[in-house]
Amino acid sequence: MTPIYDGKAKTLFAGPHPHTVIVAFKDTATAGNAQKRATFPHKGTLCNAISCKLFELLAAHGLPSHYIRKLSDQSFLAHQVQIIPLEVVVRNRATGSITKRLGIPRGQPFQPPLLEFFYKSDPLGDPLLCESHIFALGLATQNELREIQEQALQANKTLREYFAELRIDLIDMKFEFGKTPNGQILLADEISPDTLRLWDAQTKESLDKDIFREEKGDLVTAYREVARRMGLV
Ligand SMILES: Nc1ncnc2c1ncn2[C@@H]1O[C@H](COP(=O)(O)OP(=O)(O)O)[C@@H](O)[C@H]1O
Ligand SMILES: [Mg+2]
Structure with missing residues (x-):
């Protein structure tokens, strides 16, 4: 193929x-x-x-x-969808780029969850966008952006509650959305420890790609632990 x-x-x-x-x-x-x-x-x-x-x-x-x-x-x-070139980030706690950008201590909770948009562009290094940038670049309409926000927050709520039952704290996540030929906005791409930040609720250890980013342990062991708690292995 x-x-x-x-x-x-x-x-x-x-x-x-x-x-x-x-x-x-x-x-x-x-x-x-x-x-x-x-x-x-x-x-x-x-x-x-x-x-x-x-x-x-x-x-x-x-x-x-x-x-x-x-x-x-x-x-x-x-x-198949036409991917909207936005990385839609929902944060329940501060970690990663936001701690450096805004000087927020790692682990500080956001209540309500914080929503951010980044331009999905490797040559530009995925820069942070305001809503007005999104409209100026013609990446989404106001209605589409509202739909994206609602779906992202709903997905966060469902995933957060689910992981809490598995004694995992859902720290933040990156979603991608796409448009179908009839204009429907659909959550797309993947939802995995590559795109979610997951901390063991007790030890606060990362069970996600930060293990690779920060070279702090065995990535596959952690991903398998997430899969084990989800009843998959
Ligand atoms: N349903 C879909 N239809 C079309 N494109 C999709 C769909 N789901 C995900 N994609 C796109 O396919 C690619 C998936 O491969 P990935 O390795 O994540 O690529 P990238 O290097 O661009 O992050 C992404 O660019 C993503 O936006
Ligand atoms: Mg990708």
Whole structure:
């Protein structure tokens, strides 16, 4: 099969029906705008299993997405969308870039959750955007942005409650949204420890890609621990 897109963590193939795609996970991890890159056997399988289960969880809570069904250990079937080039970040606690940008102590809670937008552009280094930038660049309309905000906050609420039951604190997350040919806004891409920050509720240890970013332990062991608590392995 010829890929229609070869990304940093996944490859997209044309699906079996019109307007569908196969999302196939790789074993690679990248960080710092792909300055840092490595391969971790089993990572793709774990991210796929976790993503599929989380998209199913959201659907069961009334939030549809591009996800249709799991296809194999490393892939799922999805509705093809036109990706809106925004990284939609929801933060329940401060960590990562926001602690440096605004001088907020790591771990400080945000109540209500904080929503940020970044321009999904590797050449520009994914800069932070205000709403007026989004409209000036023509990335989304006011109605589309409102829809994106509502879905992102709803997904955060469902995921946060779910992970709390697994004794995992959902710290923050990055979502991508896309548009279907009839203009519907759908949550897309993946939901995995590559795109979520997850801390063990007791020890506060990272169970996500920060292990790779900050070189603090074994990434696959942590991803497998998340999958184990989710009942997947
Ligand atoms: N349902 C979809 N339809 C079309 N494109 C999608 C869909 N879901 C995700 N994508 C895009 O496919 C790519 C997935 O591969 P990834 O390795 O994450 O790429 P990137 O290097 O751009 O982050 C992303 O660019 C993402 O925006
Ligand atoms: Mg990506």
